[in-house]
Amino acid sequence: MPASYKPAMFDAPKSLPSGTAELRVAAEGLVELAKLQALQIAKHKHQLADHQRHRFRSDSESADRLNLQLQLEEKETAAVRTAPPEDTTETDLKQKKPKRKPLPPELS
Numbered sequence: 001m002p003a004s005y006k007p008a009m010f011d012a013p014k015s016l017p018s019g020t021a022e023l024r025v026a027a028e029g030l031v032e033l034a035k036l037q038a039l040q041i042a043k044h045k046h047q048l049a050d051h052q053r054h055r056f057r058s059d060s061e062s063a064d065r066l067n068l069q070l071q072l073e074e075k076e077t078a079a080v081r082t083a084p085p086e087d088t089t090e091t092d093l094k095q096k097k098p099k100r101k102p103l104p105p106e107l108s
Helices: 019-081 090-095
Strands: none
Touching: none
């Protein structure tokens, strides 16, 4: 708590100040209290803005990343679709050879 915080300031006065000097002291106390409260409100607004920025920033950044990733994947699939088919070589044909024997004619 700040050093100038005085809980007695929040209490209603038992009697109103009668002299100008007492009235001036009371008014200065209220002005100081108003300044302190305004500073605390500004501090809390700043903290709230930081928390909200932190909270919602991650969602928007992750959505941006997902959109970029989706665009990249779409470009890659479009490139694969438009690419000419590769020539098959003898080694590719050997690798694609079935490893099992073919079914007998009566089963196929």
